[in-house]
Amino acid sequence: MIKGVKAVWIAALAGSAVLPGVACAQIDAPTPGQGAPAPAPVPADQEADPDSTTPSSDEQIVPDAEFNAALPSLSGDINAPLESMNGFKTGSTATPTAPAQVTNQVEGSFAAPAAESPEFAQPLPALSEFRVEPVKIEGLEAEKAGTIHYTTVVQGLDAVNLNGQFRALSALEQGDGEAANAAMISARAREDEALAVRLMHSLGYYDGTAVSTIEQTPRNSGRVRATIAATPGKLYRLSSVLIDAGPTVPAGLVDRELNLNPGDPIDAVRIQAAEANVSLRLPQQGYPFTKVGQRDILLDEETHFGEYTLPVDVGQRASFGRIVSEGQRQVFGVDHIELLRRYKPGDIYDTRKVDDLRQALVATSLFSTVSVEPVRTGQPGPEGTEVVNLLVRQTAGRARTLAGEIGYSTGQGLRAEGSWTHRNLFPDEGALIASGVLGTQEQGVSATFRRSNAGQRDRTFQAQAAINHSDYAAFESYTGTLSVRWSRDSTPIWQKRWTYFYGAELVGSNEDRYNFNAGERDRGTWLIAALPTFLGYDTSDNLLNPTRGFRLKANVSPETSVRGAARPYARLMLEGTIYQPVSSSIVVAGRARFGSIPGIGRDDLPPSRRYYAGGGGSVRGFGYQELGPRSPDDRPVGGRSLNEFALEARYRFGNFGIVPFVDAGQVYEGVTPTLKDIRLGLGVGARYYTNFGPLRIDIATPMNRKPNESKVALYISIGQAF
Template sequence: MLFFHRPFFSTSKEAACFRKKLQKYAASWLIAATAFLVYIEPVKAKSPPEKTAPTDNNKSFSMAPLDNWFDLGVEWPDLNKTDSSSETVTSPDNGLSTASNKKQNSPIAVAAQKKSSVSESNLGYHYTVKIIGLPPREHIWQTSFNGLSTLYSTRRKRANIAQIRRRIRDDSENLTALLQAGGYYDASVESQLTPIIEKHKIVIQFSVKAGQLYRFADIKINGLEKEDTPKLGLQKIYPLHKDDPVDQGAIISADQQLEKELGHQGFPFAQLSPPDVVVDHQTHSGSLVMNVDTGKPQKFGEIILNSNGQALDTHHLNEIARFHPGTPYDSVLIDDLRRAVVQTSLVSTIQLKPVADPNHPNVTNIVVTTEKAPLHTIAGTVGYGNGEGVRSDVSWTHRNMIKPEGAVTFSGTLGTRDQGVGASLRQGNKGARDRILSSSLSVVHTKRRAYDARTATLSGRFERETNIIWQKKWVWSVGGQFIASDERDNGYYSYGAGHHQYLIAALPGELGYDSSDNLLNPTKGVRISAHASPEISFLHKTVPYIRTQIDASGYQPLGHNIVLAGRVRMGSIVGSDSSDLAPSRRYYVGGGGSVRGFSYQAIGHLNQNREPLGGSSLAEFSIETRFRFGDLGLVPFLDAGNLYTSTLPQMSGLRLGTGLGLRYYTSFGPMRVDLGTPLHRRPGENRIGVYVSLGQAF
């Protein structure tokens, strides 16, 4: 070994000379080492290979498989097992089909394969999947397959050949199992993979041979022939019959339906054995045998509350329930109670469990277990309408301040034409199911084209209310109002009307019928409501009168995503001329909830300053076609209406507005934006009206 010690040089010239010699020696050593390696490598190549297999010192792990790599999507190959893949690869050049497990051993093929592997690993392939030969109702089979398919769920991502082949094998098995579960027990599936090199794409095709559909030759339900259950006719209720397909999904659904029907008929503790299904491949048929133990018919006992936080008490639950002790047991009434408790918004979770009464035979108590929900809510809304301007509302609610179900709300309104504050109390299920008792106090300032009013209102209302969870066909309400208002009549101000103070007492009532299928987005059915409010105005002049209004709307589906909707409204004030009434109690026409295309209150008689005078009767009509495209929709519409000074609407001089609406459908209802314009527009009228709100126009 050589050691170099750092020399000490007296001059820089000597140091430079030393560095040159050192570089020369290093280069010589490098050339010599390279030549030696080149010389000994051929010698190693000529040496004969060892005949003995290499050994592994760690015998216990010599055959251990390698771990799977995360997200590779392909299992490590078993080197002791030959490839038995059955998919076929079609050559893009000559269309010949070759088995995918044939080996290509030529040097050119190996080189091409290496090149392809490099390209494939960098880019991968896009692919398309098609299925041919599906049984009838192909779209249903296709939808079911898509829900199981790995190829479908990853179709937007590139994949290499190994990953694609693995997915093909899995999906072939899934498709075969799906067909067999649907009654095609002889079904087979073949797959074919066709690469399109120039497009860097692969076409995958599944060819289905469904075979014959297996049908039930015999169905037997044991245990429904007891003496105390012949009237039930459950043998007839069971939805599967002879000659029906041996469909596993239908069998599961039938079991659930039978169990539900047993609960409906008064047997909450019925036991159903797993159905025994036997398939005969010779006759292409099947048989089903199931044993049922119904137990004894039960009656309702007590409601037992097991609540965390006591959001509700037992007495109130008995008021909500539509059953009482001694009523024959019915699981439908249990579901009804569950929905009613959810509607209170006082619980976050609820469980209702039938439990046999240990002291009374054939009596079932209902144990209600709940978790209390957060009781405070802060809400806000923002809206805009022509003639109404921008308006924002905010509210704070305690949903159970006065137990039970006594919700107290404080609210505020701020807008370009509306300002105000209010407080309300709403008591749900008051004294009986679906009865709402509410009271409110509000102070508001309202500016409209027709009037400017500062109003304080005290009101009470008792009603049967409909809601999204439990939509009702019949609703009604009765109530009372006491109103103190200072109002400026803009329409008659030019004639000396000016400011007036009003004290008004009213007894409003309403009756409504609703057969539509959805509160916020109806697609079929009708709605009809009639409103009447006897009122008397005091202070500077005593004026008795009755405000009446009838609304009707209908909805007719024209296709899968097309609905034709129409609306009619008629209103009349009986007993007094409109000029003797407070401006806020008159009728007005125009705006987003009336005739779109016009500003709020813009239709009807106007003074010389184009300010509305209001009227004693009105007539409005609307028709629109609702087209839906996924979460979006378009709604062309035509509205018509007019305001009259007579007691009854004259149906003359109808003003027309038309336009187009945009809908965005959410889980709770559609968001609405309508753009309208008046037909035969008059001087001073806006060209475009914009209306934004939640829900359809009607």
Template sequence: MSLADRAPLATAWTLALLAASLVPAGEARAQETDAPAATPVPQLTAPDAVDMRQMADPLDIDPLAPLDQLPGMEVDWPEGDDVPAWPGEFATEDALPADTQSADAADSANPDSVATGADDVRDGLVAAVPVGETGSASESTDVEADTRRAERQAERQAERQQRRAERRSLREIDDGDVRYRVVVNFEPTADLQALDQGAFTDRFRLLSALETLSDDDANLAQVNRRARDDRELLDNILHVYGYYDGDVRNSIARIEGEERVALTFDITTGPVYTLSSIDLAGLDAVGVDVPAMREVFGMAAGDTANSDKIVAGRLALLTRLLETGFAFAQTGEPDLLIDHELRSAALTVPVTPGGQYRFGDIVVGDDSLFGSRHLQRIARFDNGDIFQASDVDDLRRAILATGLVSTVTLTPVAALPPQGTEPGTVDIAVETAAAPLRTVAGALGYGTGEGIRAEVSWEHRNLFPPEGAVRARAVGGTQEQLLNLVYRRNNFMTRDRVLTAQVLASNINRDAFEARTFLVAGSLERQTNLIFQKKWTWSLGAELVLTDERDGRGRIDGGARRTFFIAAAPVSLMYDGSDDLLDPKSGFRLGGRVSPEFSLQSGSQAYARIQLDGSYYQPVSERIVLAGRVRLGSTLGADRFEIAPSRRFYAGGGGSVRGYGFQRIGPRDGNDDPIGGNGLAEFSLEARVRFGAFGIVPFFDAGNVYADSLPDLTGMRYGAGVGVRYYSSFGPLRIDVATPLNRQTGDSRIGVYISLGQAF
């Protein structure tokens, strides 16, 4: 039996039970009527009482049997006609002008009617005639009142017609994809001066449902929902800035001549609330400099009850506690008690300092990568220093910068509690997860100036713990073959110091020279990296080079190869005042390198190679950055033909003057091959224009190589072109296409350069 079949039977059974119970009650009422007033009313019960517990179910319903499936239910999606009844407002509960509110209600009931006397009574233009009194409202008014009433009726009728026209206009564009524009207006008031309208509007647009979903299809009903959410959002933002009596009114209207609507929010801020009191509860603890902490909080009684400033003050207070030894300090959620009558707020911020501590030991759970001693070497704090949370964070970043770990967690652990005014001791527990330590890499490429080139490398970044890396590299190509073995130890003896030793054997056959070289070199340096971009970096090195070389002149006249034994001590110093290592947008960089060298080849020759580099970055707008570069080089103390061809200056290529081949700029021999020089000058200018993740970079380069040591800036070669940048998470990818403007014989018309990072 279905549920529908059981319903009539159940109803009949219920009525029968009610009838049975009502019959005795009727008899009782009759007896009560006939009885004397003083006679007590007896307690009556039904003569044939039914025991419901023993009664069988006449419908024979099994309570455990499943019910038949209910019919399906569907709710239709709002159609275009479901627009707000009043097109000047989003919702009926929005505040309407007092003189049109009741008239609009009448429109909803009878939109084609005209204003009548009943409307006058409803709108308060005339008084209603009390029931029972003779005469009419028109008899109690004079001619002037009749005229005013007629004018008002005409105005209301015009309003009705306008509203109907607006409704029709909105329905015409309600095709399920309504386009709109959001406008925020502030009503001018005295308290508005305390509000940063720009910051307010920016915050609203960042969080606005209308702005976030502006590209999604929506009908007017959905746009209405978004607008109501945004009105609540504006109310909340007003509270953030201390306006608790603000009023937000919203309206919608079709933009004349366009297939979209304007969504307007008119904001009246009302008076701004101020802080009546500030209670930093719990701040008065041992070791806490209370006056300094209140100053750090940055707010006082009488200040605006701005939630942003309260949150910032709480963070500043917690940061100062963590920086002055209170390793376990906490601050609770601010409590703001609003008094609408006084237009003020009482602020309470719970503070739990938790005692002052000094640094103890660094404890490493797994010392397979590095032990406690090594981490203490790279930490910027010593045992016994007052605890500072920034030092702990710095150590965490330094561990990540090693490249040996994928994750690292540093946890302060109380080793000795404070004793009276004496700070306690806190150890730093270090937990790490090792990153992959071995890397195998390969590259294959072709360049018009360098030919085919293939490279393969293997690296173990912690073969000799701690941080002792070994890298083997091999290069094979049409112009270069190379084997290189490098040992590198980061954080050598102290933080940020790098020890490098390498052995290299190479064979180079380029247009400029041929060289078979064996090199042994070592250096001690301070380097920069992506995590810690350092202002100052330096390098001290030593090189021993045995090289057998021949330049273009030797190839022409059949001259023999010359063997050079060179000892060099290169020194470099650089200052980096830019804002980014791979993609600088402001600041400048200056660097210098001096390499005193002593060469033995049919006699001895001492000379010095000097190179200066500078670059400058100037933002023009949020999207455009102008960048300039200059490079000057000079070899002092020897003629260019007295030094090895590989130690001379060359220019041209992607990192030099774009548009020209690699090392193709400068003096040339009889075969039109470059022979290098003792002087160098290069200049570059770029305009870096960015559009989201991509950018366009028009550029102009100039440069030349000179036989003399001092460049005289004559005979400059110019190149120009345009580049494309893709700004990835690890830096910009560069593709530059350039052409030489005053090319020489043998120069290509187009040069293409691809690399990671900006050109300079």
């Protein structure tokens, strides 16, 4: 066997062509005694000739000395570099004595390789030019298909109430039943397979599987049906709930806020919500530095239960300390920030009070950026707590504002109002406001000083001086006003449940009126002193566009009118509104208002202090101040009492809305609203909802219209009618 190997190597080194079959036979043939069959006996007529050149089995094919001489010489340095292949010479220095079938030699080297195809030298095509033939559905001819229409069938997800959620996220459903080719349908179906599995896993069906199939229905129709068949399998539940957390006060606080129990389904949404609740609730109960770690759930495929483990670092229990502030352009000092807080130093830390302070700072509109965050001090506090300071980082924003408002209504005409405000001209939060009104029936200017958070949070002090000219159907007046007021008001950023104001006014007014004693119009000048007060209660969900809740408002203003003699009286008003959703897109809104002025006769009242009804904020369908008693020259004269009612159905679709409505109301000469002679106005409105409130356009007409009353009234403004 060894000799056969040698023969192969010799032939190779000599550059001779070795017959592969012979070489393999010499190498691979097993020798007797190694489990191979013995050689077959040689027939007598084929016995070997003693003079033959064929060697026997015991004879060497090549002598050892000749074999060793044929081997190339090797260097004694094992680290020497290999010789160049170019210098290697084929051929033999010795010609072995071997059988002809083995030693048949061919001089020369291996044949040269064939020339490389020119195509291999060409650059690869760009990816944008690469084309893939679309998947072909049996029986569907692509050249005739154009747009392929398909339907989506979902099976198995209804059993676990996932059908609706699946269809909302499905790639097949989002394709609206159309695709450019079958490959697109196939890709969407594969994506929906994965979606179905993810949804089932999210509810605890971890053995859930989904398979998609695409077929024509019927065959050769060109319509395709994509079916997503889901198999939820068994529901996995929690076998144990282990919380790795330190001690808390009270004990078991983390477990109570997590609220996961053995036997609960391994529902991803529920578990994530429970963990989020821990992150939310612990900082509200004295642990501002709580960190919820990564959960671990070990599932058992045989029992379909899972072991739940959650590490929670509750951190040190804390109490409130000082307020510290930093920033290159600070708006408030620490003293004014402390005025806005709703906690006392030493109180147990509550992140809700921190958020409340942040909102109060944002509501001032004086910051470009502002943040409030807890900072550890290492100082011991009450009840085993650590004192935590609040760091306020503040950067001043632009303090000046230009604002404008424009509106139109039949009877009141066009009205535009503009204002310039510097919100912090007199720190802290002392604002100066200059405003003007320009309209077809009203013109005026005013200057206002306003200090927000004056002495205490949410209290506003305001002083105003104004000059105004009004020219309405009921009266014409030139009025100067000086007033002061303390108030607690709602804003779009900070809507409050209780609101109020109280103050004092001094008004000087020159007005015309119809003098019933003289039977003609004349002018007079009145000096009016008033102490107006207001109290409001608001449970609505939005200041400019409420959809649920109610509001109650009460106004009381003791006044004295002086024209020759002092005549005291009181102006009273009570109003209520309610908002009730009846569906996701329809809100029914209602309003009722009652007013009375006891203590003085109507003709002794200045016309500007009487009650009127009609207009966009009153009874739509009628002109401004159009309802109520009229003078012989057919102009409104106002009254000492009124009632108003309104009912709307606010239907919203997207950013648009339609609002049919009916309004009713009347003004009376006496002090009691008797509900007699109620007038109705019917109309419809359009709404465009913006991020700062709805744009309102209302058109209405009066029922049982009387002479000289408006046929159609138009109102355009911002915000709902009430």
